[in-house]
Amino acid sequence: MNDPAISIALVGSGGSGVMTAGSLLLEAAGRAGLYGMMSRSSGPQIRGGEAAALLRISTRPVFCLGNRFDFLVAIDWANAERFAAEIPLDTESTIVGDDDIPDEFSASGATFKEVSFKRLAAQSAGLRPNMIALGLIGSAIGLPPGELEAVAKKLLDHKGKATVEASVSALSIGAATLDGLKTIDIKTESVAELWNISGNEAAGLGAVRGGVRFVAAYPITPATEMLEWLAPALEKIGGTLVQAEDELASVNQLIGASFGGTPSLTATSGPGLALMTESIGLAVASETPVVVVNVMRGGPSTGIPTKSEQSDLNIALYGLHGDAPHLVVAPLSVSDCLFSAQWAVHLAETLQTAAIVLSDQSLAQTRAVIPRPVDVFFGARRAVQTEAWEDYERYATVPGGVSPMALPGLTGCQYTADGLEHNTQGTPSSRVEDHARQLDKRRDKLALHDYGDHWAHIDGNGPMAIITWGSSLAPVEEAVETLAPEGIALRVIAPRLLMPVQPERMAAALEGVETALVVEQSHGGQFFHYIRAFYAPECELHSMARPGPLPIRPADVTHAIREQWRGS
Amino acid sequence: MNAIDVTERPGFLAYALAIENEAVERYTTFAEQMDVTNNREAAELFREMARLETLHAKEIEARIGGQTLPEGASCEYAWPDGESPEAPDFSDTHYLMTPYQALTLVLEAEQRAVEFFETIERAGTDEAVRKMAAEFAKEEREHVRRVRQWRERYPPPERDWDDDPDPPNQAE
Amino acid sequence: MERVVTSGAATEVTLKPKDYKSDIKPVWCPGCGDFSVLAAITRALAALKVAPENVAVISGIGCSSRIPAYLDTYGFHGAHGRALPLATGLKISRPDLCVLVAGGDGDGFSIGGNHFLQVCRRNVDITYIVMDNQVYGMTKGQASPTTEPDWDRSKLTPHGTRINAFYPLVVALASGANFIARASSSDPNGAAKVIGEAIGHPGFSFVQVLSPCVTFRPEQRDWKKIVRPAPIEATTDPAAAARRLMTDDNFYLGVLYKGNRAPFEPDSAGQPSTEQELEEEFKV
Numbered sequence A: 001m002n003d004p005a006i007s008i009a010l011v012g013s014g015g016s017g018v019m020t021a022g023s024l025l026l027e028a029a030g031r032a033g034l035y036g037m038m039s040r041s042s043g044p045q046i047r048g049g050e051a052a053a054l055l056r057i058s059t060r061p062v063f064c065l066g067n068r069f070d071f072l073v074a075i076d077w078a079n080a081e082r083f084a085a086e087i088p089l090d091t092e093s094t095i096v097g098d099d100d101i102p103d104e105f106s107a108s109g110a111t112f113k114e115v116s117f118k119r120l121a122a123q124s125a126g127l128r129p130n131m132i133a134l135g136l137i138g139s140a141i142g143l144p145p146g147e148l149e150a151v152a153k154k155l156l157d158h159k160g161k162a163t164v165e166a167s168v169s170a171l172s173i174g175a176a177t178l179d180g181l182k183t184i185d186i187k188t189e190s191v192a193e194l195w196n197i198s199g200n201e202a203a204g205l206g207a208v209r210g211g212v213r214f215v216a217a218y219p220i221t222p223a224t225e226m227l228e229w230l231a232p233a234l235e236k237i238g239g240t241l242v243q244a245e246d247e248l249a250s251v252n253q254l255i256g257a258s259f260g261g262t263p264s265l266t267a268t269s270g271p272g273l274a275l276m277t278e279s280i281g282l283a284v285a286s287e288t289p290v291v292v293v294n295v296m297r298g299g300p301s302t303g304i305p306t307k308s309e310q311s312d313l314n315i316a317l318y319g320l321h322g323d324a325p326h327l328v329v330a331p332l333s334v335s336d337c338l339f340s341a342q343w344a345v346h347l348a349e350t351l352q353t354a355a356i357v358l359s360d361q362s363l364a365q366t367r368a369v370i371p372r373p374v375d376v377f378f379g380a381r382r383a384v385q386t387e388a389w390e391d392y393e394r395y396a397t398v399p400g401g402v403s404p405m406a407l408p409g410l411t412g413c414q415y416t417a418d419g420l421e422h423n424t425q426g427t428p429s430s431r432v433e434d435h436a437r438q439l440d441k442r443r444d445k446l447a448l449h450d451y452g453d454h455w456a457h458i459d460g461n462g463p464m465a466i467i468t469w470g471s472s473l474a475p476v477e478e479a480v481e482t483l484a485p486e487g488i489a490l491r492v493i494a495p496r497l498l499m500p501v502q503p504e505r506m507a508a509a510l511e512g513v514e515t516a517l518v519v520e521q522s523h524g525g526q527f528f529h530y531i532r533a534f535y536a537p538e539c540e541l542h543s544m545a546r547p548g549p550l551p552i553r554p555a556d557v558t559h560a561i562r563e564q565w566r567g568s
Numbered sequence B: 001m002n003a004i005d006v007t008e009r010p011g012f013l014a015y016a017l018a019i020e021n022e023a024v025e026r027y028t029t030f031a032e033q034m035d036v037t038n039n040r041e042a043a044e045l046f047r048e049m050a051r052l053e054t055l056h057a058k059e060i061e062a063r064i065g066g067q068t069l070p071e072g073a074s075c076e077y078a079w080p081d082g083e084s085p086e087a088p089d090f091s092d093t094h095y096l097m098t099p100y101q102a103l104t105l106v107l108e109a110e111q112r113a114v115e116f117f118e119t120i121e122r123a124g125t126d127e128a129v130r131k132m133a134a135e136f137a138k139e140e141r142e143h144v145r146r147v148r149q150w151r152e153r154y155p156p157p158e159r160d161w162d163d164d165p166d167p168p169n170q171a172e
Numbered sequence C: 001m002e003r004v005v006t007s008g009a010a011t012e013v014t015l016k017p018k019d020y021k022s023d024i025k026p027v028w029c030p031g032c033g034d035f036s037v038l039a040a041i042t043r044a045l046a047a048l049k050v051a052p053e054n055v056a057v058i059s060g061i062g063c064s065s066r067i068p069a070y071l072d073t074y075g076f077h078g079a080h081g082r083a084l085p086l087a088t089g090l091k092i093s094r095p096d097l098c099v100l101v102a103g104g105d106g107d108g109f110s111i112g113g114n115h116f117l118q119v120c121r122r123n124v125d126i127t128y129i130v131m132d133n134q135v136y137g138m139t140k141g142q143a144s145p146t147t148e149p150d151w152d153r154s155k156l157t158p159h160g161t162r163i164n165a166f167y168p169l170v171v172a173l174a175s176g177a178n179f180i181a182r183a184s185s186s187d188p189n190g191a192a193k194v195i196g197e198a199i200g201h202p203g204f205s206f207v208q209v210l211s212p213c214v215t216f217r218p219e220q221r222d223w224k225k226i227v228r229p230a231p232i233e234a235t236t237d238p239a240a241a242a243r244r245l246m247t248d249d250n251f252y253l254g255v256l257y258k259g260n261r262a263p264f265e266p267d268s269a270g271q272p273s274t275e276q277e278l279e280e281e282f283k284v
């Protein structure tokens, strides 16, 4: 197997601390110079529920879960079978835990090593099963014990010396229990600088770098952590986060703050986006920049809040009433959440419109150790009227379509921003020519902008292509790598900019493609229909659309490609 | 609140000027209302009133000359019933109002102005102010007489003057 | 009248009320109470000497919500029911501005009802003027939250709404508004004074202005005969205000409650840091 990555699942229930153990393992791996990622899965209980930390650690950056798991470490087995579909095992895998393994796991033929973490912890006061498990698995993959101790100390320092000492001894008890366990040694590599960050945090940082200083939001899974990161961050840099009464309020607070000149953003998920759509239309019509980060989860309705799905594409693209040209930007990885959020703020500000950033649960709530994202800087800012001008017209039709915005406080340029159709001065008007002029203005300013190479991630060449987006790119890229040695060369096209569409650029990207597979995580093939509608590729077009809650795995994609193309 | 003293000359002149200015503004608003609702006759009539009141304001300004008057925001004037007497009530216009009705509003406003000045004439303490008030009251009585004549040119409204066969428009 | 404007008064100007008017002619029906409210707002602003460019008037949708365009201030004519949050966002990020919200009873108490409660609680330093005509004027005269339950003149509720009317002043008090007053369009000067005082009072100020809809509720022309000043001075005691408002017949005018809660201020860190420093926590 050429896969240098190791996949580990930690399961447990009732406050067993598997999430903490998983986070510490990831952090320790990062300190040892490894890359990695962790996603989580849990039951519906608020406290005490069964939980699984799903990790992948590698010498190369990893952005999606693998096809299988090398280790399943169970602190206990309560309800663990509900994760069976998420934790595929095989005869190469190893299961560690009590011997009452659910059939769903034992049927895999994996090697079993009996360890009772709870019994080990009962030996002396202060020992915790999760730290013993951490010691065990950390050693099993060859992490230096010093790194595990360091991360444990950092976490527990505030609880006092006794707790820290108990943890250190738990780690070594775990390490000593390795006896008879198959271990995998991954070589560590030294790299320049690594970050341990989640997609939600990355998007928050991107927002701040883009200049956002006002955030209003209503909590919703899986977007809340972005707000939790932003609240103290904004406070530190002189910005504000307001917890609004609902999404109707939050998006309107943004419009107000932005009208006053402050770059503004909110984060939400499907149900919240649905509530916001009326006023996103207001932002478009009144040409007030706002950014809405929509962290997609399973839908419709309350759906599956803790699981990922790329099924809010349609509402993001088409959910606004009227002809309302706006921006839709989709990050392609955890680290790209930073770039995409920053870029979206830049675009919304310079084009004076609404931008929807389509992140998803799997990007947002995945914690990854990644190379420090490169710094980007966008020079252009919002065009602001700086001096009093007798004939100032807020909605003047100017070349390029972006007319300077007067901010309250500027003498002599008072105007009323309006969601009613208006003339160039902002006065309500239902005249044919005013409607046509303003519709054109709002369309053209987006259409005429040069989005550069940021519009998409494009890789490879040859007559076969995969067109995908967002979090589906990671498994697609791994599949492409897997297939390369088999002589299957694939081109990958993943648009980051979903609206406005870029027909010429897409045509160039598709040049010479004979067959393409459209890969996405939705039930209805929303992205497939979008590609067909706006890009009408002349090639043969196939759809691989899978709904959540299971992630798309690289093997799903390789399978689909072999099916599709091996024969032909 | 620094109330303006109407019983002293500068205060009195400030009031007199405010009366005319408020009337100009009110009639201008009314003329615009009638423009918007396409009631041309009433619009012209109110515009004419605004013009006449502007002239009156000018006359008073001429009388004031270089004198400095007490300053006060418009809402600080203590009018007998809250609002400047010569400005008809905002609620008294109607989009279908006839010239007769429009002039009735004007007439009532002029009558209120007469009363306003007569009150000062009667109750004032400063002789010069009382004299001026008497003079202004006389002038306003003359306005009343002229408006009444003017109104005679128009018939009183029919019984169904406000009939509109179409339903109201709905906008947003 | 208090002359202290808590904000937006960086530069004092001496202007006439009409200087605060734009040259756009209102679309309202002649006789509509909103004309008088427009006049009252311009008079209040002139009295406060606040520069028009430092004022922002925010509204939703409805006849009354058309008001920002008729003023020569900055304005935002937004979405139906959403003026209060829009104004909240503006004021929090631009505390230097004098922010007014104006609109109708449907806009404020029905579709925007929750925002009304929350904005009272939050106590941001803005002034909210509701032109209450107990009807939806803009959409041809349907019942609003403040309509009497037995008003049966709308085709949508031919037997009346038969649901309780909403008492905005009582709700405002219970929700924490810091200044509560009632005015009438039949007395634009009185309304101007109250609005001026509301603007000057720190925190969230709520002014209900009885403003007849002469088209759909012509009987409201008689309101001017019913309204009268409240017999007592404004109280700072919420319990006294509650007793007064609960027995109020909705036609007493004046400032009815003046609280002394400190206005909302966003959190700010003692030690400012740079964007660069925010990255530190991510370093492995």
Ligand SMILES: Cc1ncc(C[n+]2csc(CCOP(=O)(O)OP(=O)(O)O)c2C)c(N)n1
Residues within 6 Å of the ligand: B172, C061, C062, C063, C064, C065, C080, C103, C104, C105, C106, C107, C108, C131, C133, C135, C136, C137, C138, C139, C144, C213
């Ligand atoms: C979301 C939405 N729903 C409905 C409407 C239609 N609508 C416009 S104004 C209005 C009611 C206005 O009533 P009110 O706020 O009392 O203002 P008034 O017209 O009486 O001044 C309604 C229902 C709308 N514009 N938007």
Ligand code: SF4
Residues within 6 Å of the ligand: C027, C028, C029, C031, C032, C033, C034, C063, C064, C133, C137, C138, C212, C213, C214, C215, C216
């Ligand atoms: S319909 Fe009623 S509220 Fe609307 S403008 Fe006419 S009178 Fe005013």
